[in-house]
Amino acid sequence: MAGHISPAALSTEEKDAPLAPFDNSYARLPERFFARTDASPVSAPKLIRLNDALARELGLDAARLAGPEGVAMLAGNAFPPNADPIAMAYAGHQFGNFVPQLGDGRALLIGEVIDRRRRRRDIQLKGSGPTRFSRNGDGRAALGPVLREYVVSEAMAALGIPTTRTLAAVLTGDPVYRETRLPGAVLTRVAASHIRIGTFQYFAVRGDLEAVRLLADHAIERHYPAARGADHPYLAFLEAVIAAQAALVARWMLVGFIHGVMNTDNMAISGETIDYGPCAFMDQYDPAAVFSSIDRQGRYAYANQPGIAVWNLARLAETLVPLLDADQDKGVELAEAALRTFQRHYEATFHSGLRRKLGLLTEEADDLKLISDLFELMAKQQADFTLTFRALGDDLDAVPGEGTARAQFAWPPLFDEWARRWRERLSREAGRDEERRQVMRSNNPKYIPRNHRIEALIQAAVERADFRPFEELLTVLARPFDEQPEMAHYAEPPKEHERVLQTFCGT
Structure with a gap:
């Protein structure tokens, strides 16, 4: 629990300063972009x-945020005068079906701040009540999904994967009703922006x-300012978004992350991971792995994620065609050429990442065959994704036929044959063992937010108001x-008996 934070004595000047130095650029767009709420x-x-740590990064006073004034803002009870709460409008393809109006149905963008690195960041509340876009929903969030997003988003940040962050979680004191009566909560999300393909x-x-x-x-001004000086700024913008999304999804794949709901309204043009609903990290490697309870056809399975990203980006490209060229056919041609760059960007990140995970410091023609053979073996032998790669780094000095990876x-004898080929490949990079060990250690995590651990901490918090497992897992991750x-x-x-086969959407 965060009760250990005691607000420090504040000077008169500090008390008069705004709780958050909001500068709300999105709210200065025309009002059809949002609903003030x-x-x-x-x-x-x-x-x-x-x-x-995130509060300090944002240039905010953690002690004030933990005090009554701050908690009131984080719960949505009282906003400082410089806040400008809005629910953003957007549409989206949900599981391939287009919905022309979605929007923030349970979230409010309360403002933007410029962080200590001069980056503009959104601060948004999730679970703050109904908006014009709620579609008869209650606009609230249950405690479990709030804790899941806190844990997974902060784990992703620690893994070095672009992501929204979590600034705070607050209990509301009010129940929400889903299948059962549950404690309500509000999550404060921080993002480069909340602009989506949708x-x-x-x-x-x-x-x-x-x-x-x-x-x-x-979006160009905020995320891709280099595009302004390009010969074709909107084409350069599209190409930049494609490159960012390709690299992002490749990074998901490298750690066994499954987003679960890659709808176009859940894909941020900034290239950050956003909307942690029924997400999960794989235990046993399975390219067809699906955890989301609502993905009954496996549309967003692990191995489908790169292809779905391209599909989503094609929907973005469609919206930009009129800006790419006055001639529609020429605009479509430019958009299609841009989309074809996805694979190159994706493979550049994914293949180089796989080489690092295996300790391959140079490139050889047969590397991808070696890697694909390992994945095939892992799938057939039900090997744990995270622990297999981690163990390979631990086994660099192991005698063939021994070690923890097998x-x-x-x-295990099937793995031994593959390991022989791997060691033979490593032998052609003699004299670089210490560098290899460091590279593998820094690219193969030992700790991920495993489903059973998340479910256990949610159960402890919801049923017993015990947040110690939540705090401990955050510390580990x-x-x-x-x-x-x-x-x-x-x-x-x-x-x-601990395996979690389904994860659920927070709504």
Whole structure:
């Protein structure tokens, strides 16, 4: 719990300073981009946890945020005068079906701040009550999904994967009703922006080319300023978004992450991971792995993620065609050429990442065959994704036929044959063992937010108001590449009775 944070005595000047130095650029766009909305007050807000390090990164006073004034803002009960809460409008393809109006149905962008590195960041509340876009929903969030997003988003940040972050989690004191009565909570999310592919679709489907242009100009200014000086700025913008998404999905694949709902309204044009709903990290390697309870056809399975990213980007490209060229056929041709660059960008990140995971410091023609053979073996032998790669780094000095990696395979002699080829490949890079060891250690995490651990901490919090497992897992995941001997049990895969086969959407 964050109760250990005690607000420091504040000077008069500090008390008069705004709680957050908001500068709300998105709210200065035309009002058809959003709906100004107040949060619905909650009865008894109580801070679960404040992310002190992130608060400092944002240039915010953690002590004030943890005090009554800050908790009131984080719960949506009272905003400082310089806040400008809005629910953003967007559309989206959900499991391939287009919905022309979605929007923030349970979230409010309360403002933007410029962080200590001069980056503009959104601060948004999730679970703050209904908005104009709620579609008869209650606009609230249950405690479990809030804790899941806190844990997974911060784990992704520690893994070095572009992601939204979590600034705080607050109990509301009010129940929410899903299948059962559950404690309510509000999550404070921090993002480079909340502009989605679906945001462009919202205006394109309405034939509002002016809004598409304004949105593209805003996104270029905010995320891809280099595109302004290009011969074709909107094409350069599209190409930059494609490159960012390709690299992002490749990084997901390198750690066995499955987003679960890669709808176009859940894909940020900034290249950050956004909307942690029924997401999961694989235990046993399975390219067809699906955890989301609503993905009954496996559309967003692990191996499908790169292809779905291209599909989503094609929907973005469609909205930009009129900006690419006055001649529609020429605009389509430019968009298609840009989309063809996805594979090159994806492979550059994915293949180089796989080489690092295997300790291959140079490139050889047969490397990809060696890698694909390992994945095939892992799938057939039900090897744990994370622990297999981690063990390979630990086994660099092991005698052939020994070591910890082979224990991940149901029939270890099959792994031994692959390992012989791998060691033969490593031998052609003689004299670089220490460099290889460091590269593998820094690219193969030992600790990931495993499903059974997340479910256990949610159960403890919801049923017993015990947040110690939540705090402990966050501490472990903050150092995913370190050994942490006292926490080694957090690296263990689930026992058969602990396996979590389905994850659920937070709505």
